[in-house]
Amino acid sequence: MSICDIAREEIRALVPYDADPPDLDFVNLNANEAPTFPYDAQLAGTQNRYPELRPRSLQSALADLFGIDIKKLCPVRGSSEGIDLLIRAFCRAYRDNVVVLPPTFEMYCAYANMQGAEVRTAPLSVERDFAVDWALLDDQCDENTRMVFLCSPNNPTGNLIPKSEILEFTRSRAGKSVVVVDEAYVEFSGCPSLASEIDRHDNLVILRTLSKAYALAGARCGAVLADEAVIDLISALTSPYAISAPVTRLVLTALQGSNRDAADRQIADIVTERNRLSTRLEQLDCIDRVWPSFANFVLVQFKSADVTGDKLAAAKLTVRQFANNECLRNCARITVGTTEENNRLIDALGSSKAGL
Numbered sequence: 001m002s003i004c005d006i007a008r009e010e011i012r013a014l015v016p017y018d019a020d021p022p023d024l025d026f027v028n029l030n031a032n033e034a035p036t037f038p039y040d041a042q043l044a045g046t047q048n049r050y051p052e053l054r055p056r057s058l059q060s061a062l063a064d065l066f067g068i069d070i071k072k073l074c075p076v077r078g079s080s081e082g083i084d085l086l087i088r089a090f091c092r093a094y095r096d097n098v099v100v101l102p103p104t105f106e107m108y109c110a111y112a113n114m115q116g117a118e119v120r121t122a123p124l125s126v127e128r129d130f131a132v133d134w135a136l137l138d139d140q141c142d143e144n145t146r147m148v149f150l151c152s153p154n155n156p157t158g159n160l161i162p163k164s165e166i167l168e169f170t171r172s173r174a175g176k177s178v179v180v181v182d183e184a185y186v187e188f189s190g191c192p193s194l195a196s197e198i199d200r201h202d203n204l205v206i207l208r209t210l211s212k213a214y215a216l217a218g219a220r221c222g223a224v225l226a227d228e229a230v231i232d233l234i235s236a237l238t239s240p241y242a243i244s245a246p247v248t249r250l251v252l253t254a255l256q257g258s259n260r261d262a263a264d265r266q267i268a269d270i271v272t273e274r275n276r277l278s279t280r281l282e283q284l285d286c287i288d289r290v291w292p293s294f295a296n297f298v299l300v301q302f303k304s305a306d307v308t309g310d311k312l313a314a315a316k317l318t319v320r321q322f323a324n325n326e327c328l329r330n331c332a333r334i335t336v337g338t339t340e341e342n343n344r345l346i347d348a349l350g351s352s353k354a355g356l
């Protein structure tokens with residue numbers, strides 16, 4: 001019995017694309033590549049050959065970084081691709097459903113729609129600072145619920161879902177649904193990843209990304225962490241040679257030695273800045289509410305989103321607003337920038353509340 005028993009039959013039957021790695025002692029005339037690299041040598045090395053099918057060095061660096069066995073990790077082009085692969089692997093069009101907990105990351109819903117999977121919702125409780133309503137979530141799940149997406153820290157609300165609650169829910173869905181925990185912002189939370197729980201819960205899947213804390217959004221690199229059977233299943237779905245050679249090289253360099261130390265320092269600095277920014281925002285006249293954040297952004301509620309939006313535009317500052325979202329009326333998600341950028345934001349938002 002494996003959680004993959006609930007995956008789509010035709011996906012379980014897929015044979016992963018395979019290709020022998022080139023033998024460098026041979027003249028390789030088997031892959032229709034160009035024989036040489038005709039460009040300026042400055043153009044990031046020799047790229048006339050296909051990269052490794054599944055770059056081992058990248059898998060190993062990501063497994064190290066995320067503290068997981070290499071067999072339980074699949075590198076992906078951003079965790080967004082991970083969401084897509086998981087939904088395609090498990091959800092039969094027009095039959096299966098996924099449950100999401102809005103307000104949350106919009107790509108869960110987008111990829112479910114693309115696959116023809118029904119999207120059910122169990123909204124976070126606005127009255128309880130966006131805590132999960134577990135009873136409501138249970139109600140939304142049925143025998144065709146293949147996947148539940150939990151985002152912790154959640155985008156855009158910034159709160160964490162308690163580990164014990166996630167695990168209890170995951171156990172309640174054993175053999176029935178995959179529980180995906182999106183940890184895109186976990187590095188800013190001060191809490192450990194749930195990756196080590198995969199050994200005890202074969203329906204638990206973790207999404208990690210290099211796009212946020214590791215400052216590599218442009219590289220498009222992340223990872224799906226899961227039971228080996230789930231990893232094998234989604235690996236068979238990835239396009240061949242998905243991870244390009246320049247990306248592998250860039251990521252390996254970024255995650256090593258002094259580069260890695262610099263990334264860790266930036267994470268610590270962002271957390272310090274987030275806490276300072278939250279305090280300063282709470283003191284501003286134009287802001288009604290600042291929610292506690294465990295991520296690299298802060299959710300706030302303006303007195304008037306229109307008036308404040310105009311002020312920010314005049315100062316050439318962009319924040320994410322949620323005009324069409326009833327439960328986030330007048331709210332904005334503000335990414336933590338550099339100290340100078342954050343000060344510019346605070347200055348643009350104007351005066352402090354009386355007495356502060």
Ligand SMILES: *Cc1c(COP(=O)(O)O)cnc(C)c1O
Nearest residue numbers: 078079080105155184209211222
């Ligand atoms: C930014 C973000 C992602 C990741 O995106 P990538 O595709 O890895 O760049 C995933 N989940 C959430 C909740 C996010 O906010």
